[in-house]
Amino acid sequence: MDESARWMTVLRPVRAGNAFEETVERLLQAIKLGVVPPGGKLPPERELAAQLGISRVTLREAIRALSDEGYLDVRRGRYGGAFVTYAPPEPDAGDLRQAVNEMGMAELTDALTFRLAVECGAAQVLAATTLTEDQREVLRRRLAELNQAGLDDYRRLDTAFHLSIAELTGSTLLATTCADARSRVSDLLNAIPMLQVNLDHAAVQHRAIVEAILSGDQDAARRAVAEHLEGTAALLRAFLS
Amino acid sequence: MDESARWMTVLRPVRAGNAFEETVERLLQAIKLGVVPPGGKLPPERELAAQLGISRVTLREAIRALSDEGYLDVRRGRYGGAFVTYAPPEPDAGDLRQAVNEMGMAELTDALTFRLAVECGAAQVLAATTLTEDQREVLRRRLAELNQAGLDDYRRLDTAFHLSIAELTGSTLLATTCADARSRVSDLLNAIPMLQVNLDHAAVQHRAIVEAILSGDQDAARRAVAEHLEGTAALLRAFLS
């Protein structure tokens, strides 16, 4: 932690890659987080390019790449578009080990720590906020949807629930940061088998999180999220050994 | 918080600007956060360009712009380089109002919320970590340096103290996120007059943060950081009205 080490924090690469690569990553994030659900359609190219702040040419290259890899099905003509064909693979310990190897253990620890910090922070902030009845209702509804989810929808609705907490704080920065943190571990989470015991356990923790937030108890909210995420991380480590 | 609103979280601009603009921002961050202190020298162009992942041409344009605006003094020849000439302006309520106007109230709230969440998260994570004696020593030393600081060095050492907490977690992602959060409000913090009462109050809070972290009390660490940052935010709001 000497002086030169601190430079790394700020004087790091300005760009993670070229526009094409970054666009592929972003679209993949939207697909894997379920922002655009399976069967759903991406916005029209012209509109999406404007939202992403890139040219249509670059966007099309990215869409082409994802189409080649089977994530998207592109259809021409009116009512055409880029449709999501991706479905998360069946949970598999082999996939998990492979994903971790590609990622590297240090990076995995980094991502898990990052997620723990930002999601706990978001929950704490939300618990400290005076929520409108509408906001409370959003939180309750996301929880209910998750509890009624089938195995196919579980991951997507779990993501939606977690991200809602950050979104409800009203901080765009916080919401995008939580989305980023989640997407860094989503492949790993998808590789964990969904056992009923674990789902039941998670349901109890999700309820505890909502109750703590709704009752305005910051410490309880922080603790509930930490316990939940550490449980998930422990599951991950268990399937790695 | 309808479905389309959630797309905004992920399908947002891929790039914040062109390479030149982003590089200027990054260098400004390094200067204003005191990563490169006044009188200090930036790394040689070739090295810095490599670290930032950009070409020398683009880096030189950015350095030229900052030099024109008086942030840097560039000297040629051996033992030359780009030297930081920037010193934070004298605190001034007028500057503060102007800075807030340029920023917009919504963005300010966003930045403050963001900072609160990530710094509390970092402190909580660090408190949960088993620290080596070296790490404990870093934290204690940063605190001591800050307490001995003169008015000229206070902001820089305060930044160093806060960032140390995130850096000590070992998560690069968390450290860069905290640095980003801090830099979003640094101009505003610099505009707040430094009154002895406030400095004394901050010193007590800083000590509480360190003690909570060193004793491994996550809730206390979270609370201490939240109290400290909310105090700063309150000061800000006070000087705005």
Added chain:
DNA sequence: GTTGATTGGGCTAGTCTCAGACCATTGATG
């Protein structure tokens, strides 16, 4: 002084990216 290593300054050829215009395909609607 002379030298030589280090550093900023500048040029060029090639690639990436963009804005905008125009073409091709599709399918609901009349």
Added chain:
DNA sequence: CATCAATGGTCTGAGACTAGCCCAATCAAC
């Protein structure tokens, strides 16, 4: 069946960005 609005597919010229090379200035060491 003909129409036409919406959407993907393609091309072009201009500007941004890069890698690599060489030049110019400076100053400690000899």
